[in-house]
Amino acid sequence: MLFNSMQFVFFLPVVIVFFYALPGKYRNIMLLAASYYFYMCWKAEYLVLIVFSTLIDYYCGIQIHKQKTAGLKKLFLMASLVSNLGLLFSFKYFNFFNESLRQVFHALNLFYDVPSFNVLLPVGISFYTFQTLSYSISIYKGQEVPERNFITFALYVTFFPQLVAGPIERSQNLVPQLKKTQAFSYLNVSEGLRQVLWGFFKKLVVADRLAVYANTVFNNPGMHNGTTFLVANLFFAIQLYCDFSGYSDIAIGSARLMGIRLLENFRRPFFSKSIGELWRRWHMTLNNWFRDYVYIPMGGNRVSTPRWYTNILIVWLISGLWHGAGWNFVIWGGLNGLFIVMSIALAPVGDYFSRRLGINKTTWWQTTLQVAITFLLFYSTKFFFRANSAQDAFTIIHKVFAQQGAMFIGNPANFIYSIMAIVMLFSVEWLIEYRQEKISLYLRDKWYARHMVYALAIAIIFSIGVFDSSQFIYFQF
Amino acid sequence: MLTNQNAEKLNVAKSLLKVLVIFVLLDVVFGLLYGPIFFRHKNTRFAKTNYALNQAREDVVIIGDSRAENHYNPTVFKDSTGLSFYNTGSDGQGIFYYKALLDGILNRYSPKAIVLDIYPDKLNYYATYYDRISYLSPFYFRNKEVRNAVELKGNFEKHKLMSSFYRYNSTHFIVLKSFIRPKAYLNGFHAIDHAMDPGAEPTEGGGKSVPDTLAVKYFEAFIEACKERNVKLIVVISPFYKLKVNHESAAYKTYMQLVGKYKVDLIDYGSHPDFATRAGYFADLTHLNAAGAAHFSNLMAAELKKRL
Numbered sequence: 120m121l122f123n124s125m126q127f128v129f130f131l132p133v134v135i136v137f138f139y140a141l142p143g144k145y146r147n148i149m150l151l152a153a154s155y156y157f158y159m160c161w162k163a164e165y166l167v168l169i170v171f172s173t174l175i176d177y178y179c180g181i182q183i184h185k186q187k188t189a190g191l192k193k194l195f196l197m198a199s200l201v202s203n204l205g206l207l208f209s210f211k212y213f214n215f216f217n218e219s220l221r222q223v224f225h226a227l228n229l230f231y232d233v234p235s236f237n238v239l240l241p242v243g244i245s246f247y248t249f250q251t252l253s254y255s256i257s258i259y260k261g262q263e264v265p266e267r268n269f270i271t272f273a274l275y276v277t278f279f280p281q282l283v284a285g286p287i288e289r290s291q292n293l294v295p296q297l298k299k300t301q302a303f304s305y306l307n308v309s310e311g312l313r314q315v316l317w318g319f320f321k322k323l324v325v326a327d328r329l330a331v332y333a334n335t336v337f338n339n340p341g342m343h344n345g346t347t348f349l350v351a352n353l354f355f356a357i358q359l360y361c362d363f364s365g366y367s368d369i370a371i372g373s374a375r376l377m378g379i380r381l382l383e384n385f386r387r388p389f390f391s392k393s394i395g396e397l398w399r400r401w402h403m404t405l406n407n408w409f410r411d412y413v414y415i416p417m418g419g420n421r422v423s424t425p426r427w428y429t430n431i432l433i434v435w436l437i438s439g440l441w442h443g444a445g446w447n448f449v450i451w452g453g454l455n456g457l458f459i460v461m462s463i464a465l466a467p468v469g470d471y472f473s474r475r476l477g478i479n480k481t482t483w484w485q486t487t488l489q490v491a492i493t494f495l496l497f498y499s500t501k502f503f504f505r506a507n508s509a510q511d512a513f514t515i516i517h518k519v520f521a522q523q524g525a526m527f528i529g530n531p532a533n534f535i536y537s538i539m540a541i542v543m544l545f546s547v548e549w550l551i552e553y554r555q556e557k558i559s560l561y562l563r564d565k566w567y568a569r570h571m572v573y574a575l576a577i578a579i580i581f582s583i584g585v586f587d588s589s590q591f592i593y594f595q596f
Numbered sequence: 597m598l599t600n601q602n603a604e605k606l607n608v609a610k611s612l613l614k615v616l617v618i619f620v621l622l623d624v625v626f627g628l629l630y631g632p633i634f635f636r637h638k639n640t641r642f643a644k645t646n647y648a649l650n651q652a653r654e655d656v657v658i659i660g661d662s663r664a665e666n667h668y669n670p671t672v673f674k675d676s677t678g679l680s681f682y683n684t685g686s687d688g689q690g691i692f693y694y695k696a697l698l699d700g701i702l703n704r705y706s707p708k709a710i711v712l713d714i715y716p717d718k719l720n721y722y723a724t725y726y727d728r729i730s731y732l733s734p735f736y737f738r739n740k741e742v743r744n745a746v747e748l749k750g751n752f753e754k755h756k757l758m759s760s761f762y763r764y765n766s767t768h769f770i771v772l773k774s775f776i777r778p779k780a781y782l783n784g785f786h787a788i789d790h791a792m793d794p795g796a797e798p799t800e801g802g803g804k805s806v807p808d809t810l811a812v813k814y815f816e817a818f819i820e821a822c823k824e825r826n827v828k829l830i831v832v833i834s835p836f837y838k839l840k841v842n843h844e845s846a847a848y849k850t851y852m853q854l855v856g857k858y859k860v861d862l863i864d865y866g867s868h869p870d871f872a873t874r875a876g877y878f879a880d881l882t883h884l885n886a887a888g889a890a891h892f893s894n895l896m897a898a899e900l901k902k903r904l
Contacts, residue, residue, distance in 0.1 A: 125752045305604040309611065532769040570611065574618035578626070581761035582768070587727040 143300030215444035243283035301378030311375030318368030323584030627760030649700035660713030676897035683784030690725030699741035835871035
């Protein structure tokens with residue numbers, strides 16, 4: 120069930136009404152049933168996988184906690200890791216590695232005949248496997264005790280607002296909230312609806328509008344020149360942000376309607392002043408997951424400098440692979456890792472020159488320059504993220520440098536609406552980033568102004584939103 | 597006396613009601629102001645649709661997508677046949693749009709002929725044909741003939757269309773531009789001036805290769821509607837550059853089966869030697885430019901004279 124569908128528009132209020140109408144002890148049962156129904160709307164058979172993952176981790180979590188010896192604890196942890204990562208590998212990575220091996224073997228003139236599987240990637244598998252893994256690992260580390268109530272645990276795994284594309288929750292945040300009987304609150308409902316509205320604005324008005332141009336260009340690479348790709352990549356970078364953060368906003372807002380606060384996932388990353396800051400503001404729950412369960416166990420930055428930089432690169436290569444089973448994603452991850460390493464390595468150089476030249480880093484032009492450079496670095500990696508393959512990405516980049524020409528506009532109306540959407544997006548986000556307190560104070564006592572803003576937002580969504588049945592980009596993960 | 601919880605619920609309900617009232621007011625005012633502008637503007641695809649549905653009285657009406665719009669020059673046809681022509685060709689449209697247009701036309705009068713320009717695989721499933729039905733949304737309440745097609749978009753489409761904002765979604769720029777820099781149409785025909793890069797080669801299409809049963813139904817209904825009103829229907833495949841029309845595809849065979857069943861004229865110029873390798877006649881692989889359209893229209897006019 121897509122968030123931007125009439126099905127969800129009916130589904131969510133019905134769930135909310137039942138949520139508050141039911142006594143506390145029945146709410147989680149209802150939510151679990153609703154979440155399973157939500158997931159089954161994609162493809163009913165894949166419910167088996169998520170239930171399997173739930174059962175394994177419920178059992179393993181209890182056993183990890185129960186066992187006295189480190190060896191047995193580790194055994195059950197391994198069972199959880201192997202089952203979850205095994206699922207992920209089978210459905211998402213097997214064909215990729217299989218084909219890559221096939222190419223290597225053929226290049227060496229060796230026989231290789233392992234067939235590929237023709238199987239659809241279960242929606243959300245990359246998200247819920249990471250979520251359940253974090254649960255098992257944190258029990259193993261003694262950071263929490265297992266959840267004994269199966270309904271509560273199953274709901275933690277399948278809570279519908281964040282089930283298919285995050286935020287990737289931590290049990291320490293979500294489980295206590297699921298166990299608590301949430302009281303109806305005007306604040307929760309108003310904040311939740313506001314966030315859902317903003318999410319729909321980003322998705323329908325910005326992301327889907329920009330997608331029309333970006334898809335036209337990237338799906339026909341042979342027909343367009345470098346200038347056009349520069350623009351298409353810009354549109355794609357913003358489309359990706361709005362698509363994914365829009366989904367997160369709808370997810371977080373929907374949960375907030377029930378008084379449940381999911382983890383923040385995006386915090387206006389395009390206002391970041393460094394690439395490191397950008398990745399602390401973009402898909403925060405995934406990056407925190409990699410930090411806590413891959414980077415820190417590898418030693419993080421408490422190792423020699425070369426080893427530290429290697430850790431960063433390895434984490435980013437894995438992150439690239441998480442985003443997609445393709446070499447273009449691996450390159451994308453590697454590039455981001457490289458930019459972060461370079462920013463760390465060159466930071467002392469930047470500081471030295473700033474001191475020598477007496478440059479105040481907090482002036483508006485310094486901030487603007489830092490934001491622009493950060494965006495440029497982020498933007499440059501998106502050629503690999505969007506292209507259909509690594510080869511296509513290199514072809515496109517070659518065109519950018521070697522084949523300039525007149526920019527393709529396509530449908531002029533769509534292009535103009537795209538520009539309008541970008542201006543509206545960054546105007547609102549700039550206000551939230553730099554003027555939030557002033558605006559909150561202004562609107563707090565003026566109900567008519569607040570309600571006018573909401574009505575206008577809905578009007579804009581209806582007027583220039585794109586209502587074709589487009590999917591969210593991150594559903595492929 | 598209300599409990600805290602009930603007071604909070606009441607506050608939420610009041611807020612939602614306020615937002616709804618403000619939105620409805622904005623929507624009604626917008627509809628009252630923009631609606632007349634929309635239905636009176638000229639020289640856009642929407643204006644052409646409006647003309648076809650509500651005003652056209654020409655002897656021959658050409659229906660199709662952008663290829664129809666760029667290929668059939670009414671002036672050439674009129675000079676040759678003495679009949680009046682109107683070109684309703686509209687970018688990216690499919691059989692659902694064509695049928696709605698036909699119903700609107702036949703509801704008012706019976707032209708001497710309908711020329712339906714088809715793309716060989718247009719009976720296959722393409723999501724965009726369903727998406728682009730939204731071109732008909734502004735006409736939903738004015739022209740009941742379009743409702744069946746518009747409601748294909750979804751079960752709740754008719755409810756969403758009650759909003760003027762939604763009904764006129766994404767039309768504003770086109771309408772505004774028509775007052776500042778109108779597109780040059782000649783009885784619905786739009787000529788493309790430039791010629792294509794002769795080195796371009798055709799690529800594979802992106803749709804499924806199995807005919808969409810609903811599209812097939814609509815095509816058959818199209819033929820039947822013309823038959824019922826004794827309107828001569830001529831189905832045409834206009835030229836492509838280097839693209840070989842696949843006569844073995846399921847879609848093409850379905851076309852053949854239906855035109856054969858109803859004894860409809862089919863003129864296949866898809867791979868005509870006058871056009872197939874002449875880059876100078878094309879603006880791109882699938883659209884004739886002005887020179888190509890003039891030559892094609894002359895050839896077609898001769899074909900029509902034989903049949904009308």
